[in-house]
Amino acid sequence: MAVRLPVPRGIPLPIILGLGAAAALAGVVLLATRDGNDQGGRLSVRGFEATQPATASPPTALPEGMVWIPGGEFSMGCDDPRGKPFGGKEPMPDARPVHRVHIDGFWIDSTEVTNDQFAAFVAATGYVTVAETPPRAEDFPGAPRENLVAGSIVFSPPDGPVSLDNHYQWWAYIPGANWRHPTGPDSSIEGHGTHPVVQIAHDDAVAYATWSGKRLPTEAEWEFAARGGLTGAMYPWGDEFQPEGREVANTWQGPFPTPNTAKDGFVFAAPVATFPANGYGLYDMSGNVWEWCADWYRPDTYARDARRPGQPVRNPQGPDTSHDPQEPGQAKRVLRGGSFLCTEQYCSRYIVGTRGKGEMSSGANHIGFRCVRSPN
Numbered sequence: 001m002a003v004r005l006p007v008p009r010g011i012p013l014p015i016i017l018g019l020g021a022a023a024a025l026a027g028v029v030l031l032a033t034r035d036g037n038d039q040g041g042r043l044s045v046r047g048f049e050a051t052q053p054a055t056a057s058p059p060t061a062l063p064e065g066m067v068w069i070p071g072g073e074f075s076m077g078c079d080d081p082r083g084k085p086f087g088g089k090e091p092m093p094d095a096r097p098v099h100r101v102h103i104d105g106f107w108i109d110s111t112e113v114t115n116d117q118f119a120a121f122v123a124a125t126g127y128v129t130v131a132e133t134p135p136r137a138e139d140f141p142g143a144p145r146e147n148l149v150a151g152s153i154v155f156s157p158p159d160g161p162v163s164l165d166n167h168y169q170w171w172a173y174i175p176g177a178n179w180r181h182p183t184g185p186d187s188s189i190e191g192h193g194t195h196p197v198v199q200i201a202h203d204d205a206v207a208y209a210t211w212s213g214k215r216l217p218t219e220a221e222w223e224f225a226a227r228g229g230l231t232g233a234m235y236p237w238g239d240e241f242q243p244e245g246r247e248v249a250n251t252w253q254g255p256f257p258t259p260n261t262a263k264d265g266f267v268f269a270a271p272v273a274t275f276p277a278n279g280y281g282l283y284d285m286s287g288n289v290w291e292w293c294a295d296w297y298r299p300d301t302y303a304r305d306a307r308r309p310g311q312p313v314r315n316p317q318g319p320d321t322s323h324d325p326q327e328p329g330q331a332k333r334v335l336r337g338g339s340f341l342c343t344e345q346y347c348s349r350y351i352v353g354t355r356g357k358g359e360m361s362s363g364a365n366h367i368g369f370r371c372v373r374s375p376n
Helices: 013-017 022-026 115-125 202-211 219-227 301-305
Strands: 066-069 072-076 099-103 106-109 151-155 171-175 290-296 332-336 356-359
Touching (some): 066 219, 072 219, 099 219
Antiparallel strands (some): 290 332, 332 356
């Protein structure tokens, strides 16, 4: 049986857990709590202007499993979603101001990278993920040696309703949790080859992308692709969360974080391409698992990008450094798309223009990725 290490209050998490995955509780998990720069939604909102797809023909070579995104100009960001159906309780100020961005065309994986695909990479290279690597004592001075064991963060729901102001109640560090054993050593990916690979740190995603001749998407590329050609829609498929009452994404159903009622058919991640694709033929751009992007995270990135009124930002690569006011010492990358844990009660980042963040060495059983490739 997997061992659940407690996370006592008031003690630095890296000291307790003794490895980079500890930052998931202080970083990735917090992406589902508060924005950290909440200004009550008072950042200016310019509004959405029409998406203008490029007209250039796609390259003739079609990489297997990828879709051509034509690029063009679009409005990037998110209005304050509070008060809208399924909009949640957070103003999402780090996703404003809405601003114009130009993106060149690129290829993108039609689905999240699967267990089978990641297994092929590991078999070809012998790669060992961050979660499979025991932490070094010199990197965590003062950590108890017995805590210096390989593992990762796993969603562990309580037995009954709890207050949503303490995320320690539904996350645990599980020794032996990794991409082969997503929820601990007693779990397995056998028979789940088409599920998205999870328990992936940012470096793991970069390593796979490099091996496959691809790269991680920029945040702007990811959002342009996720919008599927729509202008300012809340979701990749439109403005209704459940069109005609149908579940069209893998998110949380029922009171959070007590057991998921699985109305959409899945308690955890679903096989890729289970739910309908967006207008560009991309699956799971909302819900299922979070997806790593290449950009460093800053809450003021959009405010910086929007300083040139009337001029779209061309192919933004994100800021040069990371800064999160909640944890100034933790370097974080952008995560996008939300996961099967997202709910209007706590984390409504299934909304297409919203942003997440994660400490680079941290994985969890709701974090995966997809890759892109430039035409040249």
